[in-house]
Amino acid sequence: MRASGAALRGDGITTLEDLVALPTIRLARYPYAGASRAAQLHAHAQALLGAAPYRKAAPPPALPVPALFFDIESRPDTQEPWAFGWLDAAGVPGIAIVSPRHVTAKRTQARIADIPVVFVRDMAAGWGHIAAQVARTPLGMVPDAAHDAVLTPALTYLRADLEALRHVWLWLRARGGGDAR
DSSP: OHHHHHHHHHTTOOSHHHHHHSOHHHHTTSTTTHHHHHHHHHHHHHHHHTTOOOOSSOOOOOOOOOSEEEEEEEOTTTOOEEEEEEEETTOOEEEEEEOHHHHHTTOOEEEETTEEEEEESSHHHHHHHHHHHHHTSOGGGSOTTTTSTTHHHHTOOTHHHHHHHHHHHHHHHHTTOOOOO
């Protein structure tokens, strides 16, 4: 590659603009360049000049808009779910928290961080809320590939779900709860 750089500089090609202006077929004649390397050098130089990313290949296809998203949080000791989160195709979130204490006290609903939260007696009731979300979704809206590993990272809330669950946890703790049993 040093020989290529020295040869280019020797011919007065010292800037990206000079490199882009040089025909690919001529650039391919420089030492260690070749046709494919010349095309790559041109593409890199054009990307740098345009402040754009260099695309080595065609961009991946756009991901489908998810019809549903679910996030289940489980207890580390029993692996039983204690929180069921969802986001429907309209972007409306919801959370069901397993908290028999709140169900007994008739405090079955709340809004935390502007997200509707419902308290349920047990894990089965939480799964019932997930089933209800699925039942409300037209079958044609659920993408066939929604379970693929490619879509999984793209469809997660990441920080948003952690922040919502943190608010729920703090709210429960402030009211003497926090234990999902």
